[in-house]
Amino acid sequence: MPQMSFTAVRRQQFSAALIALVFILVTALLAALITRSIQTITTTANAIDDARATAAADGALHSLRKQLGATIRDNAYWDDAYQQIRKPDTKVAWIIENWASTTADYPLYDTAIVVDAENKVVVAYRDGEDMGSDLPVFFGSTINELLLAARLTSITDAIPVHFIRTARGTALIGAATIQPSVIDDTVDQRGFHILVFAKHLTPEVISEVSGTFAIKGLSLDSAPHTGKLSVVLTDVSRRNVAYFNWPSEQPGTKSYLAVKGLLHSAALILVMFLCALGAVGFFTVSRLRISESKATFKAEHDALTGLLNRSGLIERMKQASSNARGEFAVMRLHFIDLDGFKGVNDAWGHAVGDELIVCVADRLSETLPQNALIARLGGDEFAVVTVGTATPAPASSIGAQIQIALQRVFVLGDRTIEIGGSVGVAFTEASAVDVGELIRRADIALYRAKDLGRGITVEFEDAFDVDTKVQDRLEHLLRQTLAGNGIDVAYQPLVEAGSGAICGVEALARWQAPDGTCYGPDMFIPLAEKSGLIDLLGMQVLRKSVAAARHWQGISLSINVSPLQLKNPAFVQNVLDTITDAGFDAHRLCVEVTEGVLISDPEQAQRAISGLKQAGVKISLDDFGSGYASIGTLRQFGFDRMKIDRSLILALDNDTNGGAVLNATIALANALNIPVTAEGIETEEQATLVRLSGCDELQGYLFSKPVTAAQLSAFYFDRNSTKTA
Known part of the structure; x- marks a missing residue:
């Protein structure tokens, strides 16, 4: 019995030892598995954040190149720039005024260079100062490779934009040939000048990139830093120029360090260790999930409104x-x-x-x-x-x-x-x-x-795609017409209300496409505005009309101006240059504007109107009575003439209050000392009523439909013509 008791005790001890050993082994295995899991979670979290930061850095480089490329494209593929570069007497001054001088404080580039067809420097400025003509001294031989790439790039290709090492550090640089915005196979591309823009990656630029793309500690260095994340900046030949380096955020490591003390304390007692370990694991995973959730939310939502992006x-x-x-x-x-x-x-x-x-x-x-x-x-x-x-x-x-x-x-x-x-x-x-x-x-x-x-x-609707294709075709035809100086101009006389004598003409654009189809202004004017052709169309009409009207002495010439033209800062100078080249008296020119531009951009409208009036050009408010122009607007812009809308004339025949409205409108203009023109006069009754209401000029089919310059000259100005209706 005692022996049996001893054996039983030994068995119990063995069992206890075995259980303890198994428990220790299981505990050690669990601890190892949990430790390994935490390490994996930490490493994965770090890797995810590193991948995010690297993607952000790549995105930053792409954004910088895209922004500079778009700037170069807008400036190089520019009809006006192409024409100005071809003027040897003025091109240097024009380049300095439009590109070189802006390098002093322009945020998108600090260096502007123009070279000719032989790659000789025409103008080279950096930070608003002349940088000389020996580009390889400042940029190294890589600049020649970039110029070659620019000459091999067509207008439909991406602008070559790369990084380069200069005498002042690392810069983003791009180049493109200066050519018309519309591809013209007749132009010899070997004679194109090249426009070069460069932006040095200064500490301020690096700081802005760091803040914009959420890359903390971003630096620009000549080599990658050990222990840091980096992306390489390459030149036009894919050679390494510099590196963006930044420290890893390591959110996983930070999360682990936050719970390390808990893990060590839990190791003192097995049960507490297991419980604490489980809690810590859950806590760590939860934090990582929250961090990942926040990052995902930020990537998919708009910062201002919280809505999806x-x-x-x-x-x-x-x-x-x-x-x-x-x-x-x-x-x-x-x-x-x-x-x-x-x-x-x-x-x-x-x-x-x-x-x-x-x-x-x-x-x-x-x-x-x-x-x-x-x-x-x-x-x-x-x-x-x-x-x-x-x-x-x-x-x-x-x-x-x-x-x-x-x-x-x-x-x-x-x-x-x-x-x-x-x-x-x-x-x-x-x-x-x-x-x-x-x-x-x-x-x-x-x-x-x-x-x-x-x-x-x-x-x-499916028809919209058809309409889009039609609009694209018409835009192409309009470009062809404008390129061939093919817009025609018709002229409708304005007559004095008292005598009936001609006192002016209004120039009206007419378009007949190359296939013979005629399109009305109500179609092609909006098309020109939408496609960016309105400036070219407007100036073409102005050139042709002043060339014809300079022979019609003693009468004024009115031209209609789109609101988009008036918003162009170069519009006033373009008008004055055109009438000067044609030898046309500015005091005979009247620019007709609608109230739309006065409302959408009153400051630019005021500058343009003031510039024209200073040169002697008269300004007329067109279609008055069809919108919301106020007395304050009439006073602010100081119009030389008011043209009442045709709807007020039509109302004379269809509306019992039409006469009262017309009289009130003309009385308002007279109170402000603004002469009034009535358009759309088709009957003698309408002409009589507007004369009695105080209009001093009349226009409409009663007097003449729009005619060609030759027809107008023959009827009104040739000595042998018979001036009968």
Whole structure:
């Protein structure tokens, strides 16, 4: 029995030892597994953040190159620049005025160089000062490689923009040939000059990149630093020039250090160790998940409003499409552009503009269904995505809800602001969404909404693509016509109300395309404005009309000016140069403007009008009575003449109050000592009424339709002509 007791005790001891050993081994294994897991989590978190930072640095380099490339493209592929460079007597002064002098304080480049076809320096400035003509001394031989790359680059290729080591450090540099914006195969490209812009990566630039792309501790060095993350900056031949270096944030390591003390304390007691280890593991994973969640949220959401950004919206659209597999549903994408937002920024500044953007975001979030995806795409552009039935009732559609929400007054402090919105809508089957195509269609629909007058919702139709192709074809034809100086000009006389004698003519643009089709101004003028051709068209009409009118002594010449022309800072000088070259008296020229430009950009309009009036050019307010021009506007801009809108003349025949309105309008002008022209006169009754109302000049089909210069000369100015109607 005692023996049995001893054996039992030994067995119990052995069992206890075995259990303890197994427990120790299991505990050690668990500890090893947990330790390894924490190390993996820490390393993964560090790697994720390092990858984010590296992607941000690559994005920063791409952004810098893209920005400089766009600047060079805008300046090099510029018709005016190409023409000015070809003038040997003035090109140096022009280059200094437009490019070289701006290097003193321009944020996008600090170096501007123009070389001729032999790569000889025409002008070279850095920081507003002449830097000499020996470019390899400052840039090294790499500059010659860049110039060669520029000459091998066509107008449709990407601008060569790379990094280069200079005598003052590392710089971003790009180059392009100076040529017309429209490709002309007849031009000898070997004779092109080259425009070079460079921006040195100063500490201030590095600091700005660091802040913009959230890369802490960013530095520019000649070699990668051990223990730091880096990306390489290469030159035109892909040689390493410099490196961006920055320390790793190591969020995983920081998280581990935050719980290291807990882990050591828990090791004193097995149970506490296991519990604490589990808690720490959970805590660590939770922190990493929160950190990852915050980073994901930041990457997919707009910083100002908290709404989804473009990338976040696209990702959610893809998810919604995947979730809708097998279901019959339609995804609708609404693009929103705020109407009148620019005026808010101009009137009260960007701070108020940002506050309004936040209010718009809140208004949309409160108004639209909870399952709607709302995003801010940038600036004053928003987007809304819904997934639902194929044919919602128009009254309850998302587009209608958006319009109602934006039309309500916004109250910002003591300011009451009224805006609106244009909405473009595109839809497709939710389970088979091509995001890029849906975005393209919504964008086209939005532009159609803005073209139709803003403040409306337009749903994409297949015909829009046809319209887009037609517009592209017409734009190409218009470019061809302008390149060949093919815009025609017709002239409609203005007559004195009392005597009926001709006192002036209005120049009217006419376009017959190369295929013989004639297009009206109501079609091709908006086309020219939209495609950036209005300056070229306007100056072509001015050149032809002053060349013809200089022979018609004793009468004035009126030309119509687009609001976009008046916004061009070079417009006044271009007009004065044209009439000087033609030998035309500035006092005979009258520029007709509509009130639209006075409202959209009054400061620039005032500068342009003042510049023209100082030279003797007269300014007439066209279409008065069709809009909202106030007495204050008439006084502020000091118009030399007012042209009442044709609708007031037509009202004489159709509206019992038409005569009273016309008399009041003319009386207002007379009170301000502004002479009045009545246009659209078609009958003797209309002519008599406007004469009695106080108009001193008349224009309309009663006197003459628009005619050619030859017909006008033959009827009014040739001595042997018979001046009968």
